[in-house]
Amino acid sequence: MTVLRAQGITKVYGGVTALAHGAISVEAGSVHALLGENGAGKSTLVKVLSGAIRPDAGTLSLDGRPVSFHDTADAVRHGVAVVSQELNLFPDLDVLANLYPLREPRRGPFLNRRAMVAAARPILSRLGLEVDLRTLVGDLSLGQRQLVEIARALIAEPRVLVLDEPTSALDRSGSDRLLGILRVLREQRVGVVFVSHILEEVMQLCDTITVLRDGQAVLMGADRADLSIDDVVTAMLGPRSARSPEPVESAVPPSPDGPPGGDLRLEAVTVDGVLSDVGLRVPAGEIVGVTGLAGSGHLAVLELVAGLRRPTRGTVRLPGDRPVPRGLRRAIAAGVAVVSGDRRGRGLMLDKPLWENIGQVRAIGLRRDGVIVRRSALRARARGHVERLRIRCRDVEQRTGLLSGGNQQKVVLAKWLDASPAVLLLDDPTRGVDVGAKAEIHELIRAAAGDGAVVLLASTDLDELTTLCDRVLVFHRGKIAARLSGEELDQHAIVFISNTGGRQ
Numbered sequence: 001m002t003v004l005r006a007q008g009i010t011k012v013y014g015g016v017t018a019l020a021h022g023a024i025s026v027e028a029g030s031v032h033a034l035l036g037e038n039g040a041g042k043s044t045l046v047k048v049l050s051g052a053i054r055p056d057a058g059t060l061s062l063d064g065r066p067v068s069f070h071d072t073a074d075a076v077r078h079g080v081a082v083v084s085q086e087l088n089l090f091p092d093l094d095v096l097a098n099l100y101p102l103r104e105p106r107r108g109p110f111l112n113r114r115a116m117v118a119a120a121r122p123i124l125s126r127l128g129l130e131v132d133l134r135t136l137v138g139d140l141s142l143g144q145r146q147l148v149e150i151a152r153a154l155i156a157e158p159r160v161l162v163l164d165e166p167t168s169a170l171d172r173s174g175s176d177r178l179l180g181i182l183r184v185l186r187e188q189r190v191g192v193v194f195v196s197h198i199l200e201e202v203m204q205l206c207d208t209i210t211v212l213r214d215g216q217a218v219l220m221g222a223d224r225a226d227l228s229i230d231d232v233v234t235a236m237l238g239p240r241s242a243r244s245p246e247p248v249e250s251a252v253p254p255s256p257d258g259p260p261g262g263d264l265r266l267e268a269v270t271v272d273g274v275l276s277d278v279g280l281r282v283p284a285g286e287i288v289g290v291t292g293l294a295g296s297g298h299l300a301v302l303e304l305v306a307g308l309r310r311p312t313r314g315t316v317r318l319p320g321d322r323p324v325p326r327g328l329r330r331a332i333a334a335g336v337a338v339v340s341g342d343r344r345g346r347g348l349m350l351d352k353p354l355w356e357n358i359g360q361v362r363a364i365g366l367r368r369d370g371v372i373v374r375r376s377a378l379r380a381r382a383r384g385h386v387e388r389l390r391i392r393c394r395d396v397e398q399r400t401g402l403l404s405g406g407n408q409q410k411v412v413l414a415k416w417l418d419a420s421p422a423v424l425l426l427d428d429p430t431r432g433v434d435v436g437a438k439a440e441i442h443e444l445i446r447a448a449a450g451d452g453a454v455v456l457l458a459s460t461d462l463d464e465l466t467t468l469c470d471r472v473l474v475f476h477r478g479k480i481a482a483r484l485s486g487e488e489l490d491q492h493a494i495v496f497i498s499n500t501g502g503r504q
């Protein structure tokens with residue numbers, strides 16, 4: 001039974017067609033995957049379904065009757081709730097207030113705090129979010145904020161639940177819990193629309209698939225059972241001949257000042273309550289993965305090298321045997337790059353053009369050396385990155401905030417790689433990036449290592465860890481439980497040791 005149907009949806013932004021005649025029908029008790037490359041139009045369709053934007057053309061119908069939503073609150077009143085890609089939470093309000101942004105009249109205007117808490121508790125515990133409801137949302141981690149947004153949608157008890165990359169900020173156990181919840185909702189006859197770049201996950205869960213390419217539906221409500229992951233990828237990228245030509249090697253001119261080379265070293269490093277007596281050495285040119293369950297200490301290693309945290313005991317030395325300066329800013333000046341998948345938290349200037357963002361880090365370095373930075377040169381370099389990473393944009397003058405989520409993440413990468421860092425710290429660098437661009441980004445990371453950078457990679461994507469890293473250090477309770485390389489480096493070993501510390 002079709003609950004919500006969109007037909008002929010078109011949305012044009014200043015000459016760019018984000019979506020042309022997009023369509024999707026959401027069935028009760030079924031999960032519909034909405035897939036496509038970065039910038040294909042997925043979030044645009046999601047925003048139309050959830051009342052966040054009005055389409056230029058096209059219609060929505062609910063239970064067979066035409067409907068139009070004034071805004072997202074109106075959609076919620078009609079039983080359509082959304083978990084948006086760029087989380088829409090109030091950082092200055094506490095968790096509870098965020099869970100009830102609109103006091104719905106049908107539940108009574110005087111919904112009291114105790115009733116709200118009672119309704120929220122079971123949902124939060126099913127999601128595995130254990131926080132005090134009075135915590136300010138701004139103080140939560142990205143993964144926790146994602147769970148708050150999901151909980152908010154679930155509390156509305158929607159008939160149609162639309163999730164735009166809901167697991168991109170979650171670790172494995174968080175994703176598994178969410179997928180479990182979606183399976184239960186499906187049994188309860190809820191219609192689910194699920195946007196994700198993690199194709200294995202989608203294919204396990206969904207019943208039907210719609211694929212968008214360049215704003216057009218190339219697969220519409222196809223039966224999942226008839227398709228392999230390969231079929232879906234081909235639909236997303238288009239036939240080989242239609243794809244953009246292989247990027248030319250010289251698209252980005254090499255920067256004159258390469259990284260200095262040398263090892264990154266941690267010696268007997270202890271951070272009280274977080275790491276105990278950790279030692280590691282990463283030579284220039286090597287890509288080393290760090291992983292573990294939340295709180296196991298692997299992310300603290302990145303924070304130590306970035307100057308965001310000081311060791312209680314022990315030493316951390318950058319290549320060239322230099323100490324880590326205090327604070328992120330100085331660490332950046334010392335050649336440390338920090339690429340995080342939390343692009344909102346890591347300073348893109350959303351109202352500035354692409355070329356300014358891409359050239360930002362390098363320009364700061366050059367200016368410090370007294371070099372006059374020519375804008376035309378920055379623009380030209382930015383164009384090279386746009387081509388190489390296939391950043392979907394009008395041109396490098398476009399405001400960065402107008403790019404799709406995955407394309408913004410590519411800009412974050414471009415900006416750091418452009419600075420030829422000596423140490424590249426990556427924390428889920430390809431979160432939200434589509435399959436094609438992911439391979440491209442992995443190439444760029446390998447190239448940075450090849451140029452002599454030290455690379456430390458934390459990732460919730462096991463595939464990324466095993467394919468990209470020379471070695472992976474598995475952390476357990478603040479210690480390195482295993483150093484895996486060669487034959488030993490496989491996903492099973494990582495999961496097993498993360499959970500057990502390596503004991504049978």
Ligand SMILES: Nc1ncnc2c1ncn2[C@@H]1O[C@H](COP(=O)(O)OP(=O)(O)OP(=O)(O)O)[C@@H](O)[C@H]1O
Nearest residue numbers: 013018038039040041042043044403404405406407
């Ligand atoms: N407000 C806007 N102004 C201008 N262009 C926009 C705006 N919103 C989206 N676009 C453009 O529309 C196209 C589709 O964007 P959309 O966000 O729907 O992509 P997506 O499929 O969700 O990609 P991703 O996987 O990266 O999230 C992109 O080229 C994007 O730059």
Ligand SMILES: [Mg+2]
Nearest residue numbers: 043085404405
């Ligand atoms: Mg999107």
